[in-house]
Amino acid sequence: MNRLSWFNTVSLTLGFAFLYIPMIILVVYSFNASKLVTVWAGFSTRWYGELLRDRAFLNAAWVTLKVAVASSTLATVLGTMAAYVMVRGGRFRGRTLFSGMIYAPLVMPEVITGLSLLLLFIGIGLDRGVLTIVLAHTTFSMCYVSVVVSSRLATFDLSLEEAALDLGCSRAEAFRLVTLPIIAPAVISGWLLAFTLSLDDLVIASFTSGPSATTLPIKIFSAVRLGVSPEINALSTIMIAIVTVGVIAASLISKRNLVRQRRDELAAVRG
Amino acid sequence: MQTSSFEPWNDPDARPLIRFRNVTKRFGSFTAIDNLSLDIYEREFFALLGPSGCGKTTMMRMLAGFEDPTEGRIELAGQDIAGIPPNRRAVNMMFQSYALFPHLSVWDNIAFGLRRDRKPKEEVAARVEEMLRLTRLENFAHRKPHQISGGQRQRVALARSLAKAPKLLLLDEPMGALDAKLRQQTQFELMDIQEKTGTTFVIVTHDQEEAMTVASRIAVMDEGRLIQVATPDRIYEEPESVYVADFIGEVNLFEGRVTPEGEGRFRVDWAEGQPPLVAASARSFAPGQACFLAIRPEKVAISAERPADADNAVQGRIHDIAYLGNLSIYHVQLPSGQIVKAQTSNTRRIARRSFTWEDTVWLSWTATAGVLLAD
Numbered sequence: 342m343n344r345l346s347w348f349n350t351v352s353l354t355l356g357f358a359f360l361y362i363p364m365i366i367l368v369v370y371s372f373n374a375s376k377l378v379t380v381w382a383g384f385s386t387r388w389y390g391e392l393l394r395d396r397a398f399l400n401a402a403w404v405t406l407k408v409a410v411a412s413s414t415l416a417t418v419l420g421t422m423a424a425y426v427m428v429r430g431g432r433f434r435g436r437t438l439f440s441g442m443i444y445a446p447l448v449m450p451e452v453i454t455g456l457s458l459l460l461l462f463i464g465i466g467l468d469r470g471v472l473t474i475v476l477a478h479t480t481f482s483m484c485y486v487s488v489v490v491s492s493r494l495a496t497f498d499l500s501l502e503e504a505a506l507d508l509g510c511s512r513a514e515a516f517r518l519v520t521l522p523i524i525a526p527a528v529i530s531g532w533l534l535a536f537t538l539s540l541d542d543l544v545i546a547s548f549t550s551g552p553s554a555t556t557l558p559i560k561i562f563s564a565v566r567l568g569v570s571p572e573i574n575a576l577s578t579i580m581i582a583i584v585t586v587g588v589i590a591a592s593l594i595s596k597r598n599l600v601r602q603r604r605d606e607l608a609a610v611r612g
Numbered sequence: 613m614q615t616s617s618f619e620p621w622n623d624p625d626a627r628p629l630i631r632f633r634n635v636t637k638r639f640g641s642f643t644a645i646d647n648l649s650l651d652i653y654e655r656e657f658f659a660l661l662g663p664s665g666c667g668k669t670t671m672m673r674m675l676a677g678f679e680d681p682t683e684g685r686i687e688l689a690g691q692d693i694a695g696i697p698p699n700r701r702a703v704n705m706m707f708q709s710y711a712l713f714p715h716l717s718v719w720d721n722i723a724f725g726l727r728r729d730r731k732p733k734e735e736v737a738a739r740v741e742e743m744l745r746l747t748r749l750e751n752f753a754h755r756k757p758h759q760i761s762g763g764q765r766q767r768v769a770l771a772r773s774l775a776k777a778p779k780l781l782l783l784d785e786p787m788g789a790l791d792a793k794l795r796q797q798t799q800f801e802l803m804d805i806q807e808k809t810g811t812t813f814v815i816v817t818h819d820q821e822e823a824m825t826v827a828s829r830i831a832v833m834d835e836g837r838l839i840q841v842a843t844p845d846r847i848y849e850e851p852e853s854v855y856v857a858d859f860i861g862e863v864n865l866f867e868g869r870v871t872p873e874g875e876g877r878f879r880v881d882w883a884e885g886q887p888p889l890v891a892a893s894a895r896s897f898a899p900g901q902a903c904f905l906a907i908r909p910e911k912v913a914i915s916a917e918r919p920a921d922a923d924n925a926v927q928g929r930i931h932d933i934a935y936l937g938n939l940s941i942y943h944v945q946l947p948s949g950q951i952v953k954a955q956t957s958n959t960r961r962i963a964r965r966s967f968t969w970e971d972t973v974w975l976s977w978t979a980t981a982g983v984l985l986a987d
Binding site: 523 | 676698704708709728773776
């Protein structure tokens with residue numbers, strides 16, 4: 342192990358402090374016994390208990406979970422299909438345009454995405470609720486899935502699919518029995534990414550949610566307007582935990598896959 | 613030799629298993645296969661040999677069903693196979709990269725094709741065990757592809773492609789990823805397996821030694837065309853063109869003009885002030901026709917004095933000696949500047965070798981040793 346130099350230690354500390362001190366304060370205060378957020382009155386898990394008895398928060402949590410599962414699943418299916426066509430479709434007319442357009446939502450301001458979706462839903466007369474949030478989240482998280490999956494497909498040995506066809510598979514069977522199991526880690530990490538993106542989202546959800554369905558970020562945001570309560574701190578801590586687990590799981594899965602792929606390639610080179 | 617009796621290509625009644633009839637394949641403006649006709653017979657071990665880009669892999673991919681010919685017909689057992697997808701063909705392929713499924717064990721890789729045919733479980737198991745025995749992989753059945761060596765992986769690929777007992781097995785550079793020693797051993801195993809199973813093998817290779825070793829017949833290809841199709845010995849001893857003579861093994865080429873001298877003997881005038889060379893040929897040449905005399909290094913004898921009875925003898929100076937252990941190849945420079953290679957077997961120890969660098973020597977060969985080729 343290399344020892345860090347004085348300069349590197351300082352910049353590392355500063356950088357991480359900048360990133361994590363706000364969150365640490367939030368987590369610490371979520372265990373505050375006092376009702377006043379800024380006054381420390383000893384350790385307590387009281388606000389976590391309060392949270393569990395609050396029907397409005399529980400409802401919002403349930404909506405958020407439903408939206409996250411549904412939209413990430415839909416985004417994974419669509420994103421994988423898009424990635425497959427982009428990588429395997431050959432050079433069809435307009436391919437560059439299409440692949441550019443798939444990635445456009447990555448850089449599109451969320452406000453614009455939210456607004457345009459809102460206009461669409463009003464235009465087609467779709468009542469805002471769980472369904473509209475699911476559709477909206479699918480729209481923007483699909484491109485993330487497609488980026489993850491297409492980078493895996495780009496290094497996929499085409500002769501594996503040809504071998505499956507040669508051994509009697511139809512195209513669909515070849516995809517199900519050979520391609521999908523091999524790219525599964527990328528698909529799963531794409532799903533987890535979409536899931537955490539959906540949990541986090543405030544802007545697009547606030548455009549597309551209705552009175553019947555409120556997600557947690559919206560609930561938190563509107564509650565904070567009336568003053569920060571320790572309950573919110575507890576809720577935010579739980580969300581940080583869930584998102585952290587999701588992101589770490591996604592990166593572990595794709596990293597393990599990368600290591601395995603590299604090991605296989607090395608072994609293949611050695612013959 | 614038992615194999616000498618297996619010559620269906622000389623039997624006018626034999627029906628070929630595969631027929632290419634005036635097949636052309638274009639990719640955009642590039643012609644990969646150019647109006648090619650070829651018959652391959654059952655139980656043959658047929659090699660498609662040529663440099664990269666000669667169209668040999670395209671031929672194989674058309675047989676497997678991954679490409680369709682632009683023009684012409686390909687018949688398998690008398691049936692036109694154009695438009696039949698790869699999964700409906702009684703043809704299997706062993707891929708250059710092996711294309712083993714990394715998420716399946718050796719056993720499941722071999723069983724993969726059998727399961728697609730909805731065969732009963734016991735039948736699949738029996739066939740897989742048979743294939744494992746054939747390729748000596750019984751002890752590795754439950755390993756994953758990345759847990760076995762390159763040579764073993766190669767055998768898994770072979771077992772998997774043979775498991776469905778195809779009419780025709782295609783092998784794309786099957787030994788490309790193996791080192792030289794393992795490759796030689798594997799070539800003999802492959803021939804053994806081909807004989808045991810009686811399957812027709814078509815192998816694509818750029819390695820001429822490999823083609824010579826395993827094949828019953830070789831098709832030498834270049835730029836989408838067949839240059840010569842013949843048995844290995846005929847390809848080597850009776851090449852029909854300078855391209856084939858030069859592509860297969862080492863050869864010395866003398867460019868000159870030919871004069872018929874009757875009884876199948878020809879005189880070749882090849883350099884100013886040098887005595888003409890003499891060659892025998894069954895083919896006919898017009899007087900004064902431009903030609904090449906091709907002669908293999910092992911058919912050129914090297915000596916200090918001019919041999920009295922030699923049909924052909926030229927004098928030169930030893931320019932280089934390549935010592936290969938079992939053989940030595942002498943590079944002899946003629947007065948014209950041309951380098952001629954002469955090969956000798958090192959039946960004696962090196963200390964008693966008769967020639968060394970800068971020695972003046974005579975090279976000689978008989979009239980029948982060389983092949984006379986039209987330009």
